[in-house]
Amino acid sequence: MRVFRELAAADPDQYEPELATSLVTVANHLWSQGESAKACTHAAIAAAIRRRLARANPDAFRRALASSLTGLGVYLWAAGQRAEALEASQEAVAHWRELAAANPALYEDFLAPALSNLGNRLGALERPGAALAAADEAVDICRRQAASGKEVNQDGLGTALNNLGNRLAAVGRTEDALRMSGAAMDIYRTLAAEHPSAYRADLARALANHALHQAQIGFVHKGLELTSEAIAIQQELAAANPAAFTADLRKFEDIRDVLRSELPG
Incomplete structure (x- = not known):
């Protein structure tokens, strides 16, 4: 990275894109x-850097800028810098959104998860209306893609x-x-059956999430059943990799x- 800093200082037009890429690579490593x-x-x-490049040449650099901002949002949130x-x-x-408007086939796959993540952050910041709108739009994109015959990323x-x-x-x-949580659970059951090593943890989270919603409408016993299934999966995963699970x-x-505390008697 130091080499690209020196090269970019001498010839920014030529080397600033490479410097930005190297910085992203280092950031990803630090995050891991x-x-x-x-x-x-x-x-x-x-x-x-990419914001400056995109202002000068949006066609060449807007995608890279959007990607950088997506990652930066994740890192800032983890660091407690919520605003x-x-x-x-x-x-x-x-x-x-602008990229997807011009080329939906290519960029809606990036817009949907970005909206879903934005919804989570708005929800955590107690802006439920805006959070719901973002999350709803993300699902609408996925459904529209499926209706058009496009293979949708099920995960x-x-x-x-x-x-x-x-x-x-x-x-x-x-x-x-x-x-919604039931549909998500069904998706992860299918994925975990096909690729258990990749999706069992996601299935466990989906089961626990659906259990909470079951309990919210009064089906506490069903919620406990689903939670027990999630725990059983997670116990196996944690036995193999405690740090991760x-x-x-x-x-x-x-x-x-x-x-259990909500059960009568």
Whole structure:
């Protein structure tokens, strides 16, 4: 990266794109090592470079800018810089939206998850109306793609449905939330049956999420049944890789304990 800094200082037109790419690579590495604050620093510089490049040549650099902003939003959120993360996520969605308007076949695949992530952040910041609108649009894109005959990323659709369910629950639409989380659960059952090593953890999260929505409409026993299934999956995963899976296992056990406390007697 130091080499690209020196080259970009001498010839920015030629080497700033490579410098931005190297900064993103370093940020990703830092993120994987748990260094979210340092990842933010590198990703922010990359985004600033790409923002400047996109202003001069949007056709060449807007996609790279949108990608940088998407990653920057993730790193900032993890580092606790929520307002800055929201701003980066909103800017990313704006760029993906413009790109998708010009070429939906190529860029709606990026717009949908960006909207879903934005919905999560708006929800956490207690903006339920805006959060629901973003999550709903993400699912609408996936459904529209499926209706057109395009093969839809089922993992992405499952995530979008789960997120929409949570956003619906936040505004009191619990039965609609249950339908969304149930659809997500069904998707991950299928994916986990086909590729267990890749999707069993996602299935466990979907089961726990659906369990909460079941309990919200009064089906506590069903919620406990689903939570027990999630815990059983997660116990196997945590036994093989405690660092990666123990935290979610504890969350599922907490959900089980809460649901047990809601049973009469």
